[in-house]
Amino acid sequence: MSATPEEIAIRPFTFEFPEAELKDLRARIEAARWPEKETVTDQSQGPQLETMKELARYWASEYDWRKVEAKLKALPHFITEIDGLDIHFVHVRSKHENALPIIVTHGWPGSIIEQLKIIEPLTNPTAHGGSASDAFHVIIPSMPGYGFSGKPTTTGWGPERIARAWGELMKRLGYTKYVAQGGDWGAIVTDLMGAQEPEGLVGIHTNMPKVIPAAIDAALIAGNPLPAGLSLSDEEKRATEQLDFVYRHVYYAYMMASRPQTLTGLVDSPVGLAAFLLDHDKASLALISRSFAGQTEGLTRDDVLDNITLFWLTNTAISAARLYAENKTSFFGINGVTLPVAVSVFPDELYQAPKSWAEQAYPNLVHYNRLSKGGHFAAWEQPELLVEEIRAGLRSLR
Template identity: 40%
Template structure:
C-alpha cells in the first residue's frame, strides 16, 4: 500500500470567500427568547458567526493539526486520509479509532498523544498504542463516494484493508456514533484480526435477532425501545432528513457557512455534557475547527450519505450471529439512549462495562483523559 504524507493547506482564496459570506449573512426572523428549545439558539449563533469572521484564526488551527502525523492512501479507488501516530513503548498495540457525525478526525486530536505516549501523560509505556485515526469516506479529506453503496459495513472492509496495508494483522478497534457502527462491522467481519472492540455508543440501528427462538424483550429492554422511539420522535428529525433526502439539505448547507454552523452546533449542544453551556464541553475554537473542515472541503453533503446507506443496511443480526471479539462499553451519562447490557449482550461479547462519571456523545473530545484510561484498562489483558 502506497502511503503519502499529508498536510492541510487551505488556500487564501477559500478563507477570503468564507469571510465575505460571513459578512453578509441574511438572518431569519426568530421568536424571542427561545434559547435552544426549537433548534440553534439565535444569540449563540450570531456570536459564533461573529467570532468565526473576526476572531477565529484558521491558520493557527491548521498549523496545530499539521503537527499530527497525517497521511493519505488509495484503497478501492478512493483516497483515505488518516492520522498514524506510532506508539512509544515496548510493544504498542495497534488501535483504530473511528469518529462519527457531525464530527471529524479532530474528535480524536486530544486523545491521540495520551494513547500513543502514555508515559508522557502519567501512564505506563506498556499501555502504548499505535494509533490510527482515519477520516470516514466523504468526511473532510477522505474522498467522497461517487456511487451509492458505501455504508458502515463497506467502510469496515476499507478499514480492514488499511490496517493490513499498514502491516497490522491484529489490532483493537474503538468508536462512537458512526464509528460504533463501523467498528462493530469491523469486529464482526474480522474476528481473527480484532483483539478487542470498545464502544462508547451502540449504533442506533442495532437490532439483535428475535425470531430464531431467542427470548422476547425483557421489561427493561422494552422500556429502552420505548425510550429510543420517543427520543427519535423528539430529536431525530435531522437523521430522517439526512437518511431520506440528504441532497436537498446539502445544497443549502454547502452554500451557507452560517447555516452549516447552525446545523452542526445544535448537535454539539444537544449531545454533549455541558449543563446548558456548550462552551463548558466544547470550546468555540474546537467547534469552529470542526465546522471549518466541513466547509473548506465541501463535504457536508457527502457526510450525510452514511445515514442513507445505513437505512439500506442497518446493524441488524440474524439468529446465531455474534460479534465475537471481547467488547468493552463506556456508558456516558449524557449519551444518546443506550441499551441495557442484556440487549447488547444478545450479540456482543461484553467483557467490560464502565459507567463513566461525566461526558456525552463526543467522548474523545469531552473527556479524553478518562476515555484514554478506560481504553488502556480494557485492552491491557488483550495485548
C-alpha cells in the same frame, strides 16, 4: 482486475488552505441573512438565534483556523487508495515497545478533529498518567466523503464497506494484531468490523454500543408499541424511552438519508452549515450552545468551530451526508459480534446501554463501565475519561 502497486501504496499527504479561502469564509459569515427569533424560550426549535449570532460574531472576528491547522500539520498524514477511493488517515506510532495498534473512527457531524485530544495520551501514556504497557499506535482515518478522504462518485459506500476498507488499511500498514474503537458512525463501523472479523482484529471498544434487542429496535424504528409480554428491568425501560425519543427526533438523519442533495445550501452558507451541524441531539446542542455563552465544560468555542471550519474548507457537507443515504443497517441493533468487546456508557449519550443488553449482544464482553459525565462525542468532550476507558477496556487483549 487487481489493484496496481501504485494504487495500494501508502503516500504522505499534505494540505494547504490559502488565506483567500479564509477571507471568503469570513465575508460570507458577515453577510449572513438572519431569520427572526425563535418563538419558544428553549432549544426545541433548534439552535437559538442568540447562539448562532454569537457563533458567527466569534467565527468572523476572533476565531483563528491556523491554530488547529498547525496542530493537524504536526501529525503524520497519509493517503491510500482502497476499493477505488482515496482514504486519508493520521498514523501516529508510539515510542513504546509492544504498543497495541488501534484504529479509531469518528462520526457525524465529526471528523478527525474529534480525536485530536486523545492521540498524545494514547501514544505517550507515561506523560499522561499511564504506564508504557498502556501504549497504542493510533490510526485515525477520515471516512469516505469526510475531511481529506475522497468523495464517492457512485453509491455503495455504506458502513459495511467502510469497515472492510479499514481492515484492508490495517493490513496494508502491516499490523497483524490490533483493536478498533469508535463512537457515533465510528461505533457502527467498529461494530461491523467486529462482526466481519478481519485478520488481525482482536477486539473492539465502543462508546455507542449496538445492543438493542431486535424486536424492540424494530418497534421503535416503526413508531409502534413494544411487543406484548416483554419483561424489562427499570434500566431497560429507561433505555427504551431514550431510544424512542431518539427515533422520534433525529430529523436531520431522515433528511440526509432520503434527500442529501437537497441540503445544497449548506455548501453555500457557512452559518447555515454551522446551524445544521450543531443540532445533532438535545444534550450535544445544549453543550455546544453553552460554549458560546461563556461556559467551557467539555467543549470550547474553538473546538466547535475547528470542526465546522474543516467541513467548510473541504466542502464535505453533502458528501458526508450521503453516508446516511448509504446506510442499510440499524443504528443501534445487534450485529452478532463474538470478538471481545469493551463498552463505555456516558450519561449524556443518546441512550444508556443496559449491562444486561450488552451481555446479550456481546457474549465476549470484557469490560462494561458507566461514566459520571460526558456525552455523545466522548473523545472530543471528555478525552481523559475516554482514554482511561480505552486503556482499561482493552488491557486484557494485549
